[in-house]
Amino acid sequence: MRNKAKQQDIGERIKNFSEVSCGYSNDQARLETERCLLCKEPLCVKGCPVGIDIPSFIRLLRENKPEEALRKIKEKNNLPAVCGRVCPQEDQCEGRCILNKKNIPINIGALERYASDYGKQSAVGSQQSAKKNNLKIAVVGSGPAGLTAAADLAKMGFLVTLFESLHSAGGVLSYGIPEFRLPKKIVAEELGYIQGLGVEIKTDILIGKTFSLNELFEKGYRAVFLGLGAGLPQFLGIPGENLDRVYSANEFLTRINLMKAYKFPEYKTPINIGKKIAVIGAGNVAFDSARCALRLGCEVSIVYRRTETEMPARIEEIENAQEEGVHLQLLTQPLRILGDDKGFVRGLECQKMKLGEPDASGRKRPLPLKDSDFVLDVDTVIVAIGQTPNPLLGKAESRIKVNPQGTIFVDENLMTSIPGVFAGGDIVTGADTVIAAMGAGKKAALAIDNYLKNQVKSAS
Amino acid sequence: MFKIIEKTNLAPQIKKIVVEAGEIARKARPGQFVVIVSKESSERIPLTIADLNPQEGTITLIFQEIGFSTRELGLLGPGDSIQHILGPLGQPTDIENFGTVICVGGGVGIAEIYPVVKAMKKAGNRVLGIIGARKESLIILKEELRELCDEFFITTDDGSLGKKGLVTDILQDLFTSVEKSTHTLYPNRVYAVGPVVMMQAVSNLTKMYNIKTIVSLNPIMVDATGMCGSCRVSVGGKVVFGCVDGPEFDGHQVDFEELKKRLNSFKEKEDSL
Ligand code: FES
Numbered sequence: 001m002r003n004k005a006k007q008q009d010i011g012e013r014i015k016n017f018s019e020v021s022c023g024y025s026n027d028q029a030r031l032e033t034e035r036c037l038l039c040k041e042p043l044c045v046k047g048c049p050v051g052i053d054i055p056s057f058i059r060l061l062r063e064n065k066p067e068e069a070l071r072k073i074k075e076k077n078n079l080p081a082v083c084g085r086v087c088p089q090e091d092q093c094e095g096r097c098i099l100n101k102k103n104i105p106i107n108i109g110a111l112e113r114y115a116s117d118y119g120k121q122s123a124v125g126s127q128q129s130a131k132k133n134n135l136k137i138a139v140v141g142s143g144p145a146g147l148t149a150a151a152d153l154a155k156m157g158f159l160v161t162l163f164e165s166l167h168s169a170g171g172v173l174s175y176g177i178p179e180f181r182l183p184k185k186i187v188a189e190e191l192g193y194i195q196g197l198g199v200e201i202k203t204d205i206l207i208g209k210t211f212s213l214n215e216l217f218e219k220g221y222r223a224v225f226l227g228l229g230a231g232l233p234q235f236l237g238i239p240g241e242n243l244d245r246v247y248s249a250n251e252f253l254t255r256i257n258l259m260k261a262y263k264f265p266e267y268k269t270p271i272n273i274g275k276k277i278a279v280i281g282a283g284n285v286a287f288d289s290a291r292c293a294l295r296l297g298c299e300v301s302i303v304y305r306r307t308e309t310e311m312p313a314r315i316e317e318i319e320n321a322q323e324e325g326v327h328l329q330l331l332t333q334p335l336r337i338l339g340d341d342k343g344f345v346r347g348l349e350c351q352k353m354k355l356g357e358p359d360a361s362g363r364k365r366p367l368p369l370k371d372s373d374f375v376l377d378v379d380t381v382i383v384a385i386g387q388t389p390n391p392l393l394g395k396a397e398s399r400i401k402v403n404p405q406g407t408i409f410v411d412e413n414l415m416t417s418i419p420g421v422f423a424g425g426d427i428v429t430g431a432d433t434v435i436a437a438m439g440a441g442k443k444a445a446l447a448i449d450n451y452l453k454n455q456v457k458s459a460s
Numbered sequence: 461m462f463k464i465i466e467k468t469n470l471a472p473q474i475k476k477i478v479v480e481a482g483e484i485a486r487k488a489r490p491g492q493f494v495v496i497v498s499k500e501s502s503e504r505i506p507l508t509i510a511d512l513n514p515q516e517g518t519i520t521l522i523f524q525e526i527g528f529s530t531r532e533l534g535l536l537g538p539g540d541s542i543q544h545i546l547g548p549l550g551q552p553t554d555i556e557n558f559g560t561v562i563c564v565g566g567g568v569g570i571a572e573i574y575p576v577v578k579a580m581k582k583a584g585n586r587v588l589g590i591i592g593a594r595k596e597s598l599i600i601l602k603e604e605l606r607e608l609c610d611e612f613f614i615t616t617d618d619g620s621l622g623k624k625g626l627v628t629d630i631l632q633d634l635f636t637s638v639e640k641s642t643h644t645l646y647p648n649r650v651y652a653v654g655p656v657v658m659m660q661a662v663s664n665l666t667k668m669y670n671i672k673t674i675v676s677l678n679p680i681m682v683d684a685t686g687m688c689g690s691c692r693v694s695v696g697g698k699v700v701f702g703c704v705d706g707p708e709f710d711g712h713q714v715d716f717e718e719l720k721k722r723l724n725s726f727k728e729k730e731d732s733l
Contacts, residue, residue, distance in 0.1 A: 165685050167497050167504070167544040175683075204546045206685055210483050231687040235699065242692060242699065242718055244725040251688035259503070259682065268528060269503045269682075270729035343721030392686050392704060 002104045003032045005113075014294055014324050017179040017262055021085070024114040033062035036106050039098060044108060047096035049439035050148075052076045054093060054108055061115055070119030073112060078151035078194060079144065079438065081120070081186045082173060084113025087435045088314050120189065132198070133157040135452060138221040139199075140207045140393075143171020144434045145425025146227030147194055148441030149448075153225075154197040156449055161221070162199055165206040168258065171229055172434070175258040176250070178288050180295070181317075184257075208396030213421060222455075223420045223448045226408065227441060230426035231390035235383055236280065240337030245272060245345045249281070249289045249384035256292050271296070274379030278303050278348050280334055281384035282311040287318065289382045290326045301329040301376065305353050305366040329376065331355070333368065337381055348376040389427045405430060413447040414440065422448055461541040465518065470600040473525040474568055475534050476510070482517030484509070484547045490575040491553030491676065491708055494519070495684045497544035498536065503529045506681045506703070508572040508653075509548060519547075522571035522600070528733035549684050550707045554674070557584040558648040562634070563609075564627050564662055565591045566654025570600050572676055573653050577608050580651070586610045588647070590630045592658075596621035627654075628661045635669050647671055652711065656720050663711030673711035677702050680725060694718050 006022040007013070013020050024032065036058045044054045052073055060069035073080045089095070089109040097105035135158050139150040142164040150160045168174050170187045195201060205211065207226075216224055233248035235241050247255075252271070255261040259269035275298060279290045282304040290300045302321070304311065307330050311318060322328065331353040338347040352372035355364040394402040401409040401417035407430055408423045410416055416423050424440030426432055466478035484494060493508045511520035525531045536542065553576050561580045565573035570591045581587050589609035593599045594617045606612045613630045614622025623630065634647075650673040652662040659675040666673040679691040679702040691702035696713035700706065 165546060166683060167546070175687075204544045205483070206546060206549070209548060210487060210546075231685070233687070233689045235689070242694060242722065244721060248689040251682060251690045254682055254688050260501075264729070265733055267501045268532070268733060270726045272726050272729055343718070343724070390686060395704075 002035075002107055003028045003110070004107070005110045010323055013180070017292075017295055019183050020180050020320060021110075023117055024110050026118075029061060029111060029114045029118075030064070032107050032111060033058050035099070035104075036062070037098060043096040043098060044093040044106070047092040047094075048076075049092065049435045050076045050442055052093075052112075057115060058106070058108075058111060061111060066115050066119035068119070069115040073115055076442075077438070078148050079190050079434075080112050081116035081190055082144070082182060083435055083438070084109050084111075084116055085182050085186070086177060088433060090315065092435065131157055132159060134159060136161065136219075136221045137223050137225070137448060138163060138207075138216045139225045139227065141171060141227035141229055141425075141427075142169035142191075142201065143173065143227055143229045143425065143437065145229070145427075145437035145441040145444075146171065146225065147190070148438040149225045149227060149424070149445045150199045150441075151194045151197055152442055152445035153448060154194070154199045156445065158449075160199045162194075162201045163205045163207055163211075164201065164203045166258065167203050169201050169203060171227075175254045176285065176288070178253065178257055178292050179262075180291065181288065206392075208393040213397055213400075213418065217420070222452055223422065225441075225444050225448065226393065226416070226421065226423040226427060227425045227437070228390045228393060228408075228423070228427040229437075230387040230431040232388045232406070233383070234386045234388060236334060236385060238334060238336050240339055240345070241383070243337055243339040243345050243381075244343050245274060245380040246337055247380075247382050249279075249285045249382055250387065252289050252382050253285070253292065256296075262292070262296060273298060274345070275299060276378045277301070277380040277382060278329070278334075278376055278378040279382045279384055280304075281386070282306075282313055283384065283386065284313045284317055285387075286382075286384035287313045287321050287326075289384050291317075291321055291324060293380075293382070294321075294324055294326060298380070299327070300325075301327040301378070303329045303332050303334060303348070303350065303376070305331065305333045306355060306363065307331060310363045331366065332376075333366065334381075335373065338375065345379050345381055348378050348381055350374060350376055387426075387431050389430065413451070414444045415447065415451070420451065422451075461543060462545045463541050464536055464538055467537050470522065471598050473534075474522065474571075474598070474600055475525070476520060476522045476571075477533075477536070478518050478520050479542060479545065480517060481519045481545050481547075484545065485512045485517050485519050486514045488512050488519065488548035489552035490555060490579040492548035492550050493684075493707060494521070494545050494547030494549060495681065496521075496533065496542050496546075498529070498533050498542055500543060502532060502543070504544075504682055504684065505529045505533075506549070506678070506684055506707075508676070508707075510571040510574055512575075522568065524568040527730050546684065549703060551705070553579065553651070553708060555579045555583050560586045560588065560647045560649075562588045562590065562631065562647045562650045564631065564650065564652040564654070564658075565589075565605075566627055566652075566658040567593050567598065568600070569652075569654030569658070569676075570605070573651065574601055574605060576651055577605060581608050588634070589613065590615070590627045592616065592622075592627040592654075594618065626661070627658060628665050631662060631665055635665075649674070650711075652676075656716055656723065659711060659714075660716040663714065663716070667712045674708050675711040675714060676708045677706055677714065677719065679703075679719065679722060693722070
């Protein structure tokens with residue numbers, strides 16, 4: 001049987017922002033490791049975007065050596081405590097696990113988390129970096145892509161400075177993913193590890209505004225990695241979207257996670273919500289928003305134009321949200337947001353949908369049902385229909401080639417149209433997972449290493 | 461950490477601080493702003509850069525204590541530090557030799573027209589300044605501006621200084637008298653910063669005379685890097701982000717009614733602090 005980590009009681013957890021999953025106990029972890037077949041040709045590793053040697057770390061855990069297990073993971077993954085918590089393992093390592101054929105894949109995520117939570121005391125700082133080579137590299141953006149690139153480059157011996165525009169580092173790990181899925185203490189520990197590798201983190205610097213890319217080169221940086229993320233919130237373009245109490249998911253989550261509005265008035269950033277919230281969209285960001293709103297004491301509906309099957313969010317998150325009392329308002333398309341005379345939301349006008357033939361994305365196309373308009377009784381609306389790449393740098397630096405979809409153009413080595421400037425993660429692919437961005441960060445670190453080696457070679 | 465090296469009370473509840481922020485001082489241009497976080501628990505609030513000294517590496521911020529966050533900032537004095545300052549943000553003011561430019565400042569907005577007046581003058585414009593406030597004690601920077609402007613007017617609601625009335629009264633007088641005399645002195649551009657109602661009134665007036673008018677908006681912001689949309693405003697029927705597309709927009713295109721409503725989004729909460 002697959003061991004499930006204990007979770008905080010539903011009745012309790014909807015009243016707090018503490019982590020939902022309590023993680024494995026020692027016994028659970030051992031039991032789970034004993035189920036692993038330690039395959040000779042492990043498929044799970046192929047499913048991991050950063051190629052963690054999964055059977056080896058599981059074996060080390062089985063031998064009760066969490067520190068060594070963690071060190072093994074950290075050979076490939078700089079943020080295991082994060083990944084163990086937020087990776088969609090069902091689509092990656094666990095999806096490939098041979099036991100998944102019987103629907104009982106090893107709970108690799110929980111084990112990864114266990115290894116990082118229990119192995120961290122001695123593993124932090126014990127990572128030996130290569131001899132420093134005195135070549136300076138600037139990494140822009142401290143989300144998963146930037147952190148990974150920075151850590152890998154530091155391990156290779158480069159002097160890395162990580163620039164972040166917000167006042168705390170971590171990118172989406174800090175402003176986006178809520179405390180109850182990813183405690184900020186864990187993020188701080190991972191950042192501490194990366195600083196321990198010699199990476200210098202500079203917050204409050206917006207590249208493109210505080211410094212241009214040219215200025216970075218003038219300051220002696222030999223290469224730049226752009227891990228800018230997909231930060232531009234999308235709106236529906238329906239009437240009423242600028243009413244008060246209509247938020248983009250980004251704004252809602254940033255206020256709550258980064259600015260800690262859930263601790264208002266201890267923290268001074270407010271969030272103004274009513275009693276009944278509609279969250280439009282059905283991805284992880286929508287569910288994160290919905291579950292935050294629930295914890296602030298609201299009645300919450302997810303409004304989605306297709307059905308549960310087509311939802312892009314992780315199944316685990318959908319289940320958690322439903323258990324907690326989030327209502328799914330399916331086959332529903334918002335038409336306009338209704339406001340009162342003071343400019344606040346008083347309702348969401350919608351129409352009913354049915355599913356038709358599959359569209360280009362392979363998902364069934366939602367079609368409107370005639371005369372099915374109705375008004376959802378809500379006083380707050382959160383728009384969570386996706387984010388596109390952050391356009392700020394592309395606008396500030398005309399030499400950066402930007403694709404029509406807003407992503408930054410890169411070649412097969414992740415180099416942008418400016419020599420020595422690399423990019424990866426959501427800014428290149430559009431919104432994707434934490435681990436995919438980390439994979440890109442790794443690839444970019446290697447590419448930068450190669451690029452600089454070639455430069456040194458041709459110079460001598 | 462950004463150290464405050466000087467602090468002056470300009471008027472009741474209007475304070476001026478000079479802060480060490482070398483990188484920003486070297487980079488900033490008129491019309492740009494910074495976001496500050498006074499303490500770890502504070503809000504991120506945008507403040508226009510009122511002046512800067514690239515040699516000394518300092519920027520000057522002038523703010524009115526209108527809510528909790530500005531009051532909290534007002535408690536800091538020389539030697540204290542502001543935890544975080546990000547900038548320079550937003551698009552700089554479009555500065556060139558337009559001919560005649562009228563700069564209108566209301567309340568603490570007077571501080572925001574100061575760097576623009578300076579730059580417009582330097583670019584060779586004939587600059588007319590009009591500033592206004594409720595009463596004499598709230599008028600700031602009058603000597604500095606008088607010095608820079610070719611013609612300079614003050615209004616107060618209660619008549620305690622300058623002409624009794626609103627900045628738009630002067631503006632109206634100017635348009636009328638100029639029209640009567642010579643068109644060579646007709647303003648080519650109006651630049652207005654102040655309370656939303658003032659910017660709206662100025663824009664309504666200049667629209668009748670078809671004079672291009674730039675206003676600097678102050679929507680509610682969080683990140684101020686284009687990530688959240690808290691600062692969205694409607695300009696010419698399109699939704700734009702005040703922090704990255706602005707803060708300056710064509711006053712004839714701005715939906716001021718919507719902006720007023722959006723500025724009330726958090727009022728109740730903020731008043732509770
Ligand atoms: S303040 Fe967040 S997008 Fe402008």
